[in-house]
């Protein structure tokens with residue numbers, strides 16, 4: 001009986017040395033350890049062994065059963081690991097991890113900041129939820145002033161509004177500091193507008209303000225022209241047209257020569273050769289009175305520009321809504 005057990009052990013050893021796949025392991029398990037397997041058969045013969053030796057042989061048989069079971073288990077988990085490794089094909093090219101990028105408006109704002117910081121401007125910030133006083137009154141637009149009709153305002157209460165422009169930052173900065181002032185104030189602004197290709201109920205502006213002794217309209221023209229050259233190229237011409245804003249006097253709208261056709265006339269500039277940018281002017285002395293600046297001693301200029309507008313011109317985008325739809329297919333082009 002002990003010889004039979006030894007033979008079976010040898011046979012088993014030879015069998016598992018040839019195994020290469022998981023189904024083969026299962027076949028061997030059935031051959032040796034199933035209810036009608038070779039080990040069970042040996043157990044069945046136990047009754048033929050004489051009574052004295054039976055417990056000893058029984059113990060050896062039990063050990064054999066445990067040994068075979070453990071060997072098969074090891075074999076199985078070894079093969080399983082190999083199969084898993086094969087599923088992980090190390091020769092495949094790596095997947096590129098998803099990386100974000102700057103929004104086109106942020107990129108343009110970064111460029112705008114760099115250009116103005118290069119000309120000695122400091123960057124200022126102000127609240128988007130603003131009081132009527134800062135948004136209108138201190139900018140020379142008292143209650144019931146007709147100029148308020150130029151801006152479709154989102155009122156929260158009678159005295160609190162979502163700011164309609166970045167100009168309130170002018171007042172906040174002048175209240176807190178004495179001249180000279182040389183700042184830009186970028187930020188989000190709100191209007192009660194129905195969205196279309198060129199309107200959005202919120203958009204982005206950059207406010208510029210310079211106050212010092214002897215500042216004149218020529219300085220304003222110089223700064224705007226320098227900006228146009230740095231942003232769109234040194235052949236960009238700038239023109240100023242008389243206009244009206246309550247907080248500047250004189251006031252102007254300024255245009256750049258069309259950045260697409262360079263003045264020849266195209267669909268974007270409606271064949272005029274010019275594209276409107278924004279408004280500017282000399283700070284109205286009344287505004288200086290609100291912040292206790294001596295309007296006999298100091299003069300200043302202010303200008304605005306739409307960040308969205310500049311980005312649309314720079315990248316050739318014809319619909320402002322694209323900036324805010326968060327469509328990855330659009331955003332990943334920048």
Ligand SMILES: [Zn+2]
Nearest residue numbers: 258261266269
């Ligand atoms: Zn054009």
